[in-house]
Amino acid sequence: MSDNIRIAIDAMGGDHGPAVVLPGCDIALERHPDIQFLLFGDRAAVDPVLETLPRLKAKAAFTHTEVSIRMDDKPSQALRYGRGKSSMWLAVDAVKKGEADVAVSAGNTGALMAMSWFNLKMMEGIERPAIAGLWPTLKGESVVLDVGASIGADEAHLINLAVMGSAMARVLFDIEKPTVGLLNIGVEEVKGLEQVREAGRILREGDFPHFDYQGFVEGDDIGKGTVDVVVTEGFAGNIALKTAEGTAKQFAQYLRAAMGRTWRSRLGYLLAKPAFDTLREKMDPRKANGGVFLGLNGVVIKSHGGADAEGYASAIDMGYDMIRYELLAKIGQSLARDLKARAAAQAGRDAVTEPAANGAST
Template sequence: MQKVRIAIDAMGGDHGAPVTVPGAAVSLERHPDSEFLIYGDAAQLEPLMAKYPALKAASRVIHTDVSVRMDAKPSQALRQGRWKSSMWLAIDAVKKGEADVVVSAGNTGALMAMAKIHLRTKPGVERPAIAAVWPTLRGESVVLDVGASIGADSQQLVQMAAMGAAMARVLFDLERPKVGLLNVGVEEVKGLEEVREAGRLLREQPLPHLDYTGFVEGDDIGKGTVDVVVTEGFAGNIALKTAEGTAKQIAEYLRSALGRTLRSRLGYLLAREAFRTLRDKLDPRKINGGVFLGLNGVVIKSHGSTDAEGFAAAVDLGYDVVRYDLLEKVNQMLGSQPSVPPVTLAAGAQS
């Protein structure tokens, strides 16, 4: 079986190499048919790599002492990090065909800008979106955009609906995934003008590969009301991080309550397996990583604040996307869908 070649931006994220290197090592244990190109400061990387002989044997370290700061603006990152940063070089490996996928926990805006400039978007796609697979009461849903860019007009929202539906068809084996637009209410008169106009387009256009059900609200995401939730990156990123924070809060409440008395500790022992399952369900690290849809190449974005286990989950996602040709199948489905004609909107919003 052909190896899956994974380029790692080792210096990206809040913690950099102390998280990305052990994370890659954990992923390699789960997927021995992986090999890595690891970009970053060799002086930091080599001592870490020495702790993981299997990863060292399956990797090549490419030195650069330039990394993109987490607080850098995309334009600043492009000026300072283009051609020589660990992020740019990792993307470049995908561009040159030296790697099948790039995984980065770095600055989201910079990653989006560099990936769009270097890999280019697919025909008919204005800009990429980060799609996350979200656990729900009914299983899983695709949510996008969870942070690739701020704001979106109606045409971009419709494009995201098409991309998300294509991804849901591949992942969940659905003929016509249910698609909803995230809004402040389900009534058609509510929300931003761009969202209302996108809803009108999705209702009126012949889109045989998706079932547009209307507006959904924030609580519908976890309920699994629809298979695909579409929103712009500002709201999507807030929703994602709010859900993760809530999961951590509930887990902490449970931990505190179960250790408070002897009776509660005994109850935990009796229901240990159930609590272990609940803990796994509430662990945001298990679902870390989002796929950039709409690019000529596979880019995976990990949360910047995650730990090694969370980064390993993002690397696992990149492995799966490549091994199962996810983006190629999504692109094939997008190519078979009728396009929606562009529209022009006046600025403004209503609630």
């Protein structure tokens, strides 16, 4: 890897395109001067914004493309007309070709997942990618995955999520052995879907030196920060994420309404404003903007489509950390050890059952 972190940007992605994406890049560049940007987008939209950002312009190479993926496109549709020529495709393709270390897009999630999967392929031992996000908690932050890449998961996929999520936690939180929990409808081992119970059994009984399995966790444990990594399949994970986002907005709206109801409440708000500012800082979704597509042979970051410039910069920050602290290498090492442990465990089970089978035949 070169001294610079090379980040490929889909400049046309998201609800606002270059008007937010490029200022976000400039903010990230101020924090990380060793970033080199590769920008992909429509020159007519990019140039007017880029001209106002001389620092970014000096550290960016630009490639013009007139094709951009729409936010409401189906993945198959996006692949048909965007393959090889859209700003999203070219950003991911730059990672495949080794021209960039990471790709960042605020565009259509399904299209980005499809293009990333098609271009980068899966790591050995991983069948499907997962979206891992950071979740604000009472103790700081936790990694939660999968938050929407795919629906359903067998025990093998859930274990892979635990392995990949713990590697991400080690990179971002600088924890030697993160704690991991399986999201379930109760903490008792007899509860939940069969796949979740079986994954819990394997994690309890297996040898996973890179993380400490804590058992089942419930929905309220996510915000408490009970574990460093919460593992679930994409359907439940996405519902949990959207529910939390909606609840935060609902709480903020209730608070604004209550604070403006009477002159006394407005006065109370002014007196308590420092405390409210601290609360807003902790709950600000921009601080945790960005989900990582784990399981691919490359790093792709998905920014929220409605993120502002600061939020987009946070997504770039995440990609920067993923590369600087060698996330893919850590995931690869963990997966290799996990596969070896599973093979040894299976050999042990076969050794036990074979004599029994031979004895039954005599």
